[in-house]
Amino acid sequence: MSPSEGMAKAYDPRQVEERIYRFWEEGGYFRPRMVPGRAPFVITMPPPNVTGALHLGHAMTAAIEDLMTRWHRMRGEPTLWLPGVDHAGIATQNVVERELAREGLTRHDLGRERFLERVWQWVYTYRARISDQHRRLGVSCDWERERFTLDEGLSRAVRVAFVHLFEKGLIYRGTRLVNWCPRCRTAISDLEVEYEEVPSRLWFIRYPILGDGWNGPGTWGSGRWAEGATRFITVATTRPETLLGDTAVAVHPKDDRYRALVGRQAVLPGVSRAIPIVADVAVDPAFGTGAVKVTPGHDPTDYEIGERHGLAIVNVLDEDARMNEEAGPYAGLELLECRRRIVEDLKREGLLEKEEPYQHAVGHCQRCHTVVEPRISTQWFVRMRPLADAAIAAVREGHIRIIPERFAKIYFDWLENIRDWCISRQLWWGHRIPVWYCDDCGGYTSTVSDPTACAHCGSARIRQDEDVLDTWFSSGLWPFSTLGWPEDTPDYRAFYPTTVRETGYDILFFWVAREVMLGLEMTGQVPYRVVYLHGLIRNEHGQKISKSMPDAERYDPLHIIQEYGADALRFTMTTSSTPGNDMNLDPRRIEGARNFANKIWNATRFVVSNFQTAPGTERAAPELPERWIRSRYHRLVGEVNALLEEYQFGEAGRRLYDFLWSEFCDWYIEVSKLRLYGEDPARAETAREVLLEVLEGSLRLLHPFMPFVTEELWQHLTRTPFAAGRGYGPALIVAPYPEPDTDALDPQAEADFERVKELVRAVRNARAERRVDPSRWIEAIVVAGRHAPVLRSQAEVLSRLARIAPERLEIVEERTERPTEAVPLVVGEVEVFLPLAGMVDIAAERARLQEALRAAEAEIARVRAKLENPAFVQKAPPEVVEKERQRLARALEEAERLRAQMR
């Protein structure tokens, strides 16, 4: 059977991936296989938001997690990778609202119920799409355990967690200054505010001071409002419209300029309210004028100043950022319009001292990018301090390891400075807050199942809070809510705590820290033992790819899969970056990975074509190339295992690439052809055994990186007549991961074969440089000294790979006579002469030798200088010194040979 009959000439992922995926899924290989006494390996997949299709960032997550999952599964551990999807509260509500907007509708036009129906439609569409994308990526997660944050079980977990925290006093309701998105019309947490530098202005506004013969203002807008005032205090602000809500002016207590004014009253332009001048250390005397307008209702710093001085809070904004009735003459205006008008009016009244251009950071809503307004409102909060302390301790004490380590510091910093978490959202899509208010006694009732009466007074007149929870509240329970918690289910018992949280570092605070806190609080255990953070995928402009990008569609992994195959994408993802570092996905690398898949496809095709008969009975002893490749392979097994243990996936993948391409394909396959196409069946048999051992093992090693092509090839390989009947099992996905066999390590063979390779390369080089016809068989004399016996044993390899005529290859210990008219080469301790009749340019050869000698002498000088340095000999480790000595000896010998050749 010729190879073309069984396998295509080039690997075509489209012919393979779908079939292989079905094979795995139908074979039930994604389900954990329990092994008594064996610790399981568990990852809960970071649930993608149902806001849209997956992008390349998700493909990264999938590639790395599947790599870990497949590796552990092959090691025989009970392995569970649990998939799921996140309802993503505010984000999903927003995308659906945007969709409605295109129809000219708002959610209020539909009402809560019909709006939620629309959202569910959306969810239905995108869940299917996400699931399809994941399958195309080849994820080996257990679909039967797929979860959604709004599932009944998970919703119950949310309730249980809420009630627990509520009863423990860790959840409380309070009226505070919160971040308010006027577009979403909801409070958001500190984390959901994104600060952005924007060019703005600093307006310097004069507030007249009451007294000194001035008893108050005139009519606002008349141009004579401040007529008669003699003293003013000037404040600088970026937000003139908020002055309508000012309740004080503050100066630094030690600021001499204003000392006399503290305790007096200024009059607020526009609304003509008298407000006190107070002294507070929060004021920076060096900024602006050193006097600050204090607006406790719309600024966090001012809020604190207000608390210290018992200032009133005046809220001048509506929930959609229009000026409310407190804004007096400006009531009803949109915020920016109000700003424009008030500046104009201040000017007219002679109260605008000056304005300067000014750049400052303005908070925007993470989800809709509207400018966030600090606003007083009544919300639910989680008291974070005690939870954060436990989460810090878990990492500090080593119960959780963060990779890469530098993120531990970032994690600590955040938790140490954490503020209470606002968890209520004035949205419709999400888990409804499980609190009921009593119309009679005003008490709060929070219970797991819906109450029928107030827990305090027994009244039946209770109403549930209209709001929903921050979506991250349910995300924070993911490692255990997905396993059945709060019920004591078999899955929860078997798989919790999980093993690894693998995700992008951008959600360390949003998610990971909260999982750790809630995990510890709710289950008393860490949710996982390792946090592995990968970098972000950036586009050609260096922007992080996310679902909210307008052109997110461009980054659908299916585009790449369609063109290059899933394995190529995955191999690129897992090997072209290091943990925690971002990557620009370079199409050339994907192409390289695609070529690699094709390379191993063809290598296997070659092997398969030679495996069409059952094993023979006679087998020759392994020769140098066989011992070499086996040693290299077993060394590789050890290295790859060690690297995977250390989470160094990229390095492990690169080693596999190098070994398969540069050693196995480039050298051993070439050598094996001598056996396979030669006269001696026993040698051919040995070569087949070695090809099988190394290739089959390599496919297993590579499987977590390139699951599809390796599975397909492994099936072809293990079903050949030669390989069949050796107990290979039904599927690579569950074949055992190779274990290192130190007995196969053979440093001598590695060194000897390395010499053979160098010799071949040197001859090829000499031929190429002298333009020897590639088809021409040349003559060679090898003066090999102590290496003669080994090289003689490899005469066939040398002659075939360097295209030296076998009958004209002479390998001797010593040189008896000096060949004339020959190209001389020196390869370490070995000399080669190529009598290339008519092609030898004596002068050129001399120059070449001269150059080589110069190099050798430079080497000698360098190493000698090192060895003559007493400090080096004394302080460097003996083995390093010894290495240098050997290096010197080798260089001396080489120089000697070069000189001899030039004589």
Added chain:
RNA sequence: GGGCGGUUAGCUCAGCCGGUCCAGAGCGCUACGUUGACAUCGUAGAGGUCACUGGUUCGAAUCCAGUACCGCCCACCA
């Protein structure tokens, strides 16, 4: 204002708990393609003061300090 990451061949990136790394890969480039797996290929080759400055060390791309760019995160200076 703090903190972190990056700066290595033309391009995209490895290497970085110091010693055959007088630095590697892929792509690109140059020349050549004999060969019964592969042109998604093969062979050979060119190409880098490892951002800069100083320090530690017998020895530094690798450790320390500083500088310069690029990027990110955190932060209530109006």
